[in-house]
Amino acid sequence: MSPTEIRTHPFDLATGLTTTGEGGFLGHTSAPYSNMVGPFGGITAATMLRAVLDDPRRTAQPLSLTVNFAGPIAEGPFTLESRPVRTNRSTQHWTLTLSQDDAVATTATAVCGTRRPTWSDTEISPPAAPPAESVAVADPPEFPVWMRNYEMRFVQGGGPLTPQPRETPDSTTTLWVRDTPARPLDFLAVTALSDVFIPRVMVRAGRMVPASTVSLTVYFHADADALAAHGDRPVLATARAQHFGGGFFDQSAHLWGADGTPLTTTHQLVYFKD
Amino acid sequence: MSPTEIRTHPFDLATGLTTTGEGGFLGHTSAPYSNMVGPFGGITAATMLRAVLDDPRRTAQPLSLTVNFAGPIAEGPFTLESRPVRTNRSTQHWTLTLSQDDAVATTATAVCGTRRPTWSDTEISPPAAPPAESVAVADPPEFPVWMRNYEMRFVQGGGPLTPQPRETPDSTTTLWVRDTPARPLDFLAVTALSDVFIPRVMVRAGRMVPASTVSLTVYFHADADALAAHGDRPVLATARAQHFGGGFFDQSAHLWGADGTPLTTTHQLVYFKD
Numbered sequence: 001m002s003p004t005e006i007r008t009h010p011f012d013l014a015t016g017l018t019t020t021g022e023g024g025f026l027g028h029t030s031a032p033y034s035n036m037v038g039p040f041g042g043i044t045a046a047t048m049l050r051a052v053l054d055d056p057r058r059t060a061q062p063l064s065l066t067v068n069f070a071g072p073i074a075e076g077p078f079t080l081e082s083r084p085v086r087t088n089r090s091t092q093h094w095t096l097t098l099s100q101d102d103a104v105a106t107t108a109t110a111v112c113g114t115r116r117p118t119w120s121d122t123e124i125s126p127p128a129a130p131p132a133e134s135v136a137v138a139d140p141p142e143f144p145v146w147m148r149n150y151e152m153r154f155v156q157g158g159g160p161l162t163p164q165p166r167e168t169p170d171s172t173t174t175l176w177v178r179d180t181p182a183r184p185l186d187f188l189a190v191t192a193l194s195d196v197f198i199p200r201v202m203v204r205a206g207r208m209v210p211a212s213t214v215s216l217t218v219y220f221h222a223d224a225d226a227l228a229a230h231g232d233r234p235v236l237a238t239a240r241a242q243h244f245g246g247g248f249f250d251q252s253a254h255l256w257g258a259d260g261t262p263l264t265t266t267h268q269l270v271y272f273k274d
Numbered sequence: 275m276s277p278t279e280i281r282t283h284p285f286d287l288a289t290g291l292t293t294t295g296e297g298g299f300l301g302h303t304s305a306p307y308s309n310m311v312g313p314f315g316g317i318t319a320a321t322m323l324r325a326v327l328d329d330p331r332r333t334a335q336p337l338s339l340t341v342n343f344a345g346p347i348a349e350g351p352f353t354l355e356s357r358p359v360r361t362n363r364s365t366q367h368w369t370l371t372l373s374q375d376d377a378v379a380t381t382a383t384a385v386c387g388t389r390r391p392t393w394s395d396t397e398i399s400p401p402a403a404p405p406a407e408s409v410a411v412a413d414p415p416e417f418p419v420w421m422r423n424y425e426m427r428f429v430q431g432g433g434p435l436t437p438q439p440r441e442t443p444d445s446t447t448t449l450w451v452r453d454t455p456a457r458p459l460d461f462l463a464v465t466a467l468s469d470v471f472i473p474r475v476m477v478r479a480g481r482m483v484p485a486s487t488v489s490l491t492v493y494f495h496a497d498a499d500a501l502a503a504h505g506d507r508p509v510l511a512t513a514r515a516q517h518f519g520g521g522f523f524d525q526s527a528h529l530w531g532a533d534g535t536p537l538t539t540t541h542q543l544v545y546f547k548d
Contacts, residue, residue, distance in 0.1 A: 104360045109340065115522070116520065214338065
């Protein structure tokens with residue numbers, strides 16, 4: 001896929017921003033990435049990160065991103081403000097705000113930093129899974145529409161997307177997933193993919209349950225070159241809840257490259273209604 | 275312990291803030307909570323949260339907190355600015371900035387929200403551990419001094435604090451821990467305790483290694499009443515790294531109440547030098 005093709009991919013159109021001045025951006029919601037209410041959280045998170053990536057003041061690649069979903073984003077335009085609040089020799093800290101009509105809808109903080117060769121080890125392992133090509137592609141549901149942008153091959157825990165959904169005692173979901181049409185990995189793609197999991201409460205209940213992410217954190221373990229080298233092969237993604245209670249649950253997830261290297265570890269706190 | 279005693283506890287003196295106006299606070303570093311460079315990250319994180327807890331505009335209890343350690347905090351005074359950027363019916367989103375001489379040293383975002391009775395379940399389990407009273411209290415090291423504020427009983431993975439430290443293939447640390455002198459739990463205490471673990475890279479290496487937290491996220495699973503009911507009993511804390519590489523690693527950890535209920539799940543990205 002050529003750079004031109006990447007820029008006209010639906011994902012890039014959805015996360016595209018127009019610069020309005022230093023640290024100022026204008027964006028627009030994208031119908032194909034609509035969720036229950038407002039856009040798919042992963043596309044909003046990727047859009048926040050795009051403001052950092054597109055900023056000429058950026059000195060290093062992303063290390064971590066936290067996005068807080070403060071209020072619904074209505075269909076239409078939004079503004080985004082970014083500020084590099086601290087630039088050190090090897091790290092740079094950013095704060096970001098997405099607003100509509102002067103109301104804050106999303107906040108984020110991002111840390112960029114210079115990776116350097118060090119001792120390396122991975123203590124966790126990818127989940128057991130047959131090769132992607134041997135797992136059937138799930139039929140995307142009618143609703144929410146954003147799921148049609150992802151080719152999902154469920155190894156475990158399809159929740160309401162399972163042919164005969166039922167309650168389960170374990171919230172784990174494991175799937176092979178990639179953008180459709182296929183698109184090479186980059187920081188934006190793995191940010192959105194870090195939020196690609198249907199809410200854990202739906203997997204437990206085996207049915208649709210109102211739920212929305214409150215706060216999402218992504219730690220990036222692969223750099224730009226490693227992501228580009230992965231290309232558009234499916235990513236092995238796995239997520240589970242840790243605790244449900246009081247109307248909220250947390251989820252921890254990992255994205256693995258096709259060769260078993262960790263791409264991101266990612267955590268979120270989610271509101272649910274039972 | 276009476277409320278007066280709580281307020282004069284070293285932890286409360288260290289996290290104490292003076293209001294200078296709406297959303298404005300003045301604080302001061304506390305020598306007993308000094309780390310290698312600047313204060314113990316947990317005390318900084320708790321101080322950021324204190325600004326939210328002390329703010330009359332706050333509408334609900336904390337659900338999540340992310341703190342980004344943007345630059346060193348020098349010994350002396352600092353200013354803290356807090357802003358409730360969005361207040362909804364059941365959630366409230368805050369952004370916070372800690373500065374010294376107009377340079378941003380720490381940023382944070384906090385989400386507060388109303389918990390309500392719902393279906394509840396915990397999918398993870400506390401680590402195996404003998405009762406706290408049967409585990410020896412570790413001798414606090416000479417340095418860093420902040421560790422003298424915690425009574426630590428290591429069940430596994432004491433790293434350089436182990437009598438005969440050596441390299442290990444697994445970074446897991448499990449310990450019983452509480453403030454010393456003992457102090458009842460609250461949101462501030464569990465925030466600091468969520469950062470109480472010596473860096474995972476030191477556990478793997480079995481020796482001191484330069485390391486510092488870049489970004490810390492805490493998800494609060496217990497509300498104010500549950501924390502107060504726990505009192506000053508030791509908390510069972512466990513942490514492990516997921517991936518080390520490029521000069522950074524991530525850590526995921528859990529704090530458990532003495533009765534086996536989850537208090538926080540917490541994650542951080544850490545810089546290290548090998």
